[in-house]
Amino acid sequence: MxxxxxxxxxxxxxxxxxxxxxxxxxxxxxxxxxxxxxxxxxxxxxxxxxxxxxxxxxxxxxxxxxxxxxxxxxxxxxxxxxxxxxxxxxxxxxxxxxxxxxxxxxxxxxxxxxxxxxxxxxxxxxxxxxxxxxxxxxxxxxxxxxxxxxxxxxxTSGESLHRRGYRKLASKAPITETLAAALIMLTPWKRDRILIDPFCGSGTIPIEAAMIGANIAPGMNRSFLAEHWTELIPKKAWYQAIEEANDVMLHDIDMSIQGYDMDGEIIKAARQNAALAEVEQYIHFQQRPVKELSHSKKYGFIITNPPYGERLEEKAALPALYKEIGQAFNALDSWSYFIITSYEDAQKYIGRKADKNRKIYNGMLKTYFYQYMGPKPPKRLDMDSK
Missing domain, CATH: 3.30.2130.30 (VC0802-like)
Incomplete structure (x- = not known):
């Protein structure tokens, strides 16, 4: 070869x-x-x-x-x-x-x-x-x-690989699919753990999490420039890769993934995107502001991309918003939280310093991935009691 x-x-x-x-x-x-x-x-x-x-x-x-x-x-x-x-x-x-x-x-x-x-x-x-x-x-x-x-x-790809093909409708400041997947993969989240995104927008983080949990290959439903380069790559190599992707996909699994947003219209868009990604059965979307964030289970994960306030008129609202985020986190004190934001005062208003802080460039925008680690649940705890 x-x-x-x-x-x-x-x-x-x-x-x-x-x-x-x-x-x-x-x-x-x-x-x-x-x-x-x-x-x-x-x-x-x-x-x-x-x-x-x-x-x-x-x-x-x-x-x-x-x-x-x-x-x-x-x-x-x-x-x-x-x-x-x-x-x-x-x-x-x-x-x-x-x-x-x-x-x-x-x-x-x-x-x-x-x-x-x-x-x-x-x-x-x-x-x-x-x-x-x-x-x-x-x-x-x-x-x-x-x-x-x-x-x-x-x-060899053509259109950027962040375009999986499922996001037909997007929120005002969406996170890319590749970045969302990377953030999830930087956390210890696994498919048997609860995951909530309280600022889900058009659903990218919950959808990428569901695809990771179900082992759905991100490029299964799109085409690539190199598919036509038969002088370099035999057609059967593409068929074999798709066959492999189908073989490793998981079916009939239980996942508890939830996406909340205060915009009812964008929640509708998130549901449509999840359906296009064929993961709608794994995600519950609901119109809900962050101040109403709650859950009956003791352990879980929050991975989210809250507003950054890139426009001047939005910056004034950020201290109050991040205080609400901090209060919501305090109510779920045994959960783990992962937040990407360019807002440099995020930790100050959340009211707690992150356990880890990773610098990530989202294009030319410097962002911070704040990681707040909760306690690990007991090993024998099944999903229903988390």
Whole structure:
């Protein structure tokens, strides 16, 4: 079997979660860097990486890595890459995204233009044609410059992997599916424990939790660009990955997951999204403000993404809101709580310092994942008494 290297980007601060996912799939970690993990695998990794990984934004097929301080070096080194191993004569190819950090070459548009010309020159010579129809499958190229070193990859996913296909309706400031999954995986929550999201919005955290609990692969119900790259990946590899996803899915399991929000319309949207994700049977959604948060069971988990107050008119309401959150937590004093927010005074108004605080970048926004650990329930306690 052929050996390939892949690049899996993720939110800054969540590299350890993605690394564990990749290792659990059986692939070798090549390098872990800020915001991305490089791993090695055979052709099954194209398929299984896209279908099974919950916390990466996309899977890139790594093509090359080299140093370039001038546009001439960039052109010549790009031209040396055996692009014919990846792109057929009728393939549609372009440099879809270029980023540059602390590098002499910093203009994305110039980087994109020069690399496209270099690839064309290479393929013209190999295929002995002067004009490329580009009417075949797509091969979008993504490049990153870091301290004058460029890493080149071809996007195998297409649309970002956070788009699972179930979220047709979203709240005003939704958390992405990949981030929601990573937050859940940073906690000790398991499917036999109660989980509540009191600011569930369109239901992303409860839905991702239900998918994790039922072992539903996040990419089962969507398509990927690399599905059509039959010159690199046999079709049967995709069929086998989907078959594996169906085989490992759990059925007839008990889970107690609840999502609350004070907006009745968004609760309706959450129910519809859960139905599209085929996990509606595991989640109870209800219109309820956080001050009415309560539960009869002694042990459970809260994982939530409350308002950050990014707009000035909203910031004034945050102290009162986070005081309500703290009061609700106090009423469930044997539960564990996990909150992601960019509000730096969150702990002050909650009234308790978090046991752990993890910094995570949600795009360019610095957020904090505050973790309040409750006591572990007795080992023999069954789900009904939690």
């Amino acid at each position: 052929s050996r390939f290297e892949f690049i899996a980007p993720c939110h800054f601060g969540l590299e350890s979660v993605l690394k564990r996912e990749i290792t659990d799939l059986g692939y070798e970690i090549v390098q872990a860097e800020d915001g991305r993990i490089t791993f090695a695998g055979d052709e099954t990794a194209f398929c299984r990486g896209n279908i099974f990984l919950r916390t990466t934004e996309r899977i890139l097929l790594k093509v090359d890595k080299f140093k370039a301080e001038t546009f001439e070096e960039l052109f010549e080194n790009t031209k040396e890459i055996p692009w014919e191993n990846y792109i057929p004569p009728n393939g549609k190819f372009w440099v879809a995204k270029a980023t540059s950090i602390k590098s002499k070459l910093f203009s994305p548009s110039d980087i994109q233009s020069i690399m496209k010309k270099a690839i064309v020159e290479r393929l013209k010579k190999v295929y002995k044609i002067e004009w490329f129809p580009e009417d075949g499958n797509e091969y979008p190229i993504r490049v990153t410059f870091m301290k004058d070193e460029i890493t080149i990859g071809i996007d």
